[in-house]
Amino acid sequence: MAGLAFDAIRGPANWIARSAVEARAVPAARTAAENRAAGTVVFEAVSKTYRSASGEVRALDRVDLEIPAGTIFGVIGRSGAGKSSLLRTVNRLEEPTSGQVLVDGEPIAALDTAGLVALRRRIGMIFQQFNLLSAKTVRQNVALPLVVAGVPSAEIGSRVDEVLRLVGLENKAESYPSRLSGGQKQRVGIARALVSHPEILLCDEATSALDPETTLSILRLLRDINRRLGITIILITHEMSVIREVCSDVVVLEQGRIAETGPVWSVFGSPEHPATRALLEPLIRGLPEDLVARLLPHPAPGATAVLRITYSGKISPDLSSLAAAAAAPVRLIQAGIERIEGRAVGRMLIAVADGEGDRVLEERLRALGDEVERIGYVAADD
Structure with missing residues (x-):
C-alpha cells in the first residue's frame, strides 16, 4: 500500500485526535521516548464486580498485566472468564470496581468528559457482529467517526479512501452492508476503527462469526495492519487457533484471574495451568x-x-x-x-x-x- 498517508505518518502518536477541533490537523511530532510508549496498556490490580438482584458476580479479580506498545496481544479464556470485561475497561466502556487501567502511563479513570472523548479517538474497536448501519453505504459507515468529530468533508474523503485501500475494499465504497459477505463486513468494521488513526485496536471476538477461511484472511489483515502501522492490537477470543495464528503474547483468564501469561510459543509449548491445557486440547493430535x-x-x-x-x-x-x-x-x-x-x-x-x-x-x-x-x-x- 505504498503512498498511503498511514505509511508516511507511521508513528502512532501522530494519529491522535485530542478533540473535534484537533482531529482536523496533524498533531505535532512527539519525542522518540513518547512514541515508544504510545499504545501501552497496563492493568493494575483490576477487579470488576457486577451486582444484580440475584447477587454479585466477580468478572475480574485483581488482574495485573502489561501490554507493550506495538504488539498483538491475545486474551483467551472459556465463556465467562472475564475477557470482554477486561477489554472494555481499556476504553472505559466498563469501569473497574477497584484497581486502575493506564494507557500510555496515564490513569484513565481520572479523565473528564473531554479527556474520555479524546481517549476513545485513540482506541479503535471492532466487534463480533460488525455493528454496521444497514441504511448507510460502506463509505458512510467508515466515515461516521470523522463526521461525529467534525472533520472537514475533504479530509474525511481522503481518510476513508486510505483505509478502504488498506483493507482491500476500495471497490465496495458505495455498496450497502446487505450486499457484503461476512468477511467484507468485518473489513468495513476494521476500516471504520482505523479511520481516526488510533494507536490501539480492540478486537472483541472479531472472527467468531466467520468461517475458517475468512477468519484466516481477517487475521492476516490484522497482522499486516500491525506491521504497517505499528498499532497495538488487543484481541480476545476463545479459540487457541486464533491466538496461534496472529498473536505474539497471550494471557489466559480463568474465572476472572490470570491463569498464565507469556509469549505464545511458550504458553503453547509448555502449558502450566489446567485451563490452558483444556483450551489447547482441540489442537493436540492424539494417537492414531x-x-x-x-x-x-x-x-x-x-x-x-x-x-x-x-x-x-x-x-x-x-x-x-x-x-x-x-x-x-x-x-x-x-x-x-x-x-x-x-x-x-x-x-x-x-x-x-x-x-x-x-x-x-x-x-x-x-x-x-x-x-x-x-x-x-x-x-x-x-
Whole structure:
C-alpha cells in the first residue's frame, strides 16, 4: 500500500485526535521516548464486580498485566472468564470496581468528559457482529467517526479512501452492508476503527462469526495492519487457533484471574495451568486409532519401541540426529510440529528398535527434545 498517508505518518502518536477541533490537523511530532510508549496498556490490580438482584458476580479479580506498545496481544479464556470485561475497561466502556487501567502511563479513570472523548479517538474497536448501519453505504459507515468529530468533508474523503485501500475494499465504497459477505463486513468494521488513526485496536471476538477461511484472511489483515502501522492490537477470543495464528503474547483468564501469561510459543509449548491445557486440547493430535489397536504394553520379539517426543519451543526437530542418537533406524509415525514465532512447538511419534531397554534409549534422545515418553511397542512389520 505504498503512498498511503498511514505509511508516511507511521508513528502512532501522530494519529491522535485530542478533540473535534484537533482531529482536523496533524498533531505535532512527539519525542522518540513518547512514541515508544504510545499504545501501552497496563492493568493494575483490576477487579470488576457486577451486582444484580440475584447477587454479585466477580468478572475480574485483581488482574495485573502489561501490554507493550506495538504488539498483538491475545486474551483467551472459556465463556465467562472475564475477557470482554477486561477489554472494555481499556476504553472505559466498563469501569473497574477497584484497581486502575493506564494507557500510555496515564490513569484513565481520572479523565473528564473531554479527556474520555479524546481517549476513545485513540482506541479503535471492532466487534463480533460488525455493528454496521444497514441504511448507510460502506463509505458512510467508515466515515461516521470523522463526521461525529467534525472533520472537514475533504479530509474525511481522503481518510476513508486510505483505509478502504488498506483493507482491500476500495471497490465496495458505495455498496450497502446487505450486499457484503461476512468477511467484507468485518473489513468495513476494521476500516471504520482505523479511520481516526488510533494507536490501539480492540478486537472483541472479531472472527467468531466467520468461517475458517475468512477468519484466516481477517487475521492476516490484522497482522499486516500491525506491521504497517505499528498499532497495538488487543484481541480476545476463545479459540487457541486464533491466538496461534496472529498473536505474539497471550494471557489466559480463568474465572476472572490470570491463569498464565507469556509469549505464545511458550504458553503453547509448555502449558502450566489446567485451563490452558483444556483450551489447547482441540489442537493436540492424539494417537492414531490404528496405532492404538496394535500397540503392545510390553516388548516382544522383533517389536520396536514407540516414543513420543515433545518440542516446546526450545529445541528444533532433527531426524538425522535422532537416528544417530538412537544408533538404529528411526521411523516417523506421526508429527504435529508448528512454527510459532520462529520456534518449533508440537509432538512427534517415532518407532525405533531398542536393543538396550531400561530407558537407556530415552536418555540418549532426551537432549534432542524437551520431553521423551515411551508409549509402548509395535511389531516390527507394522
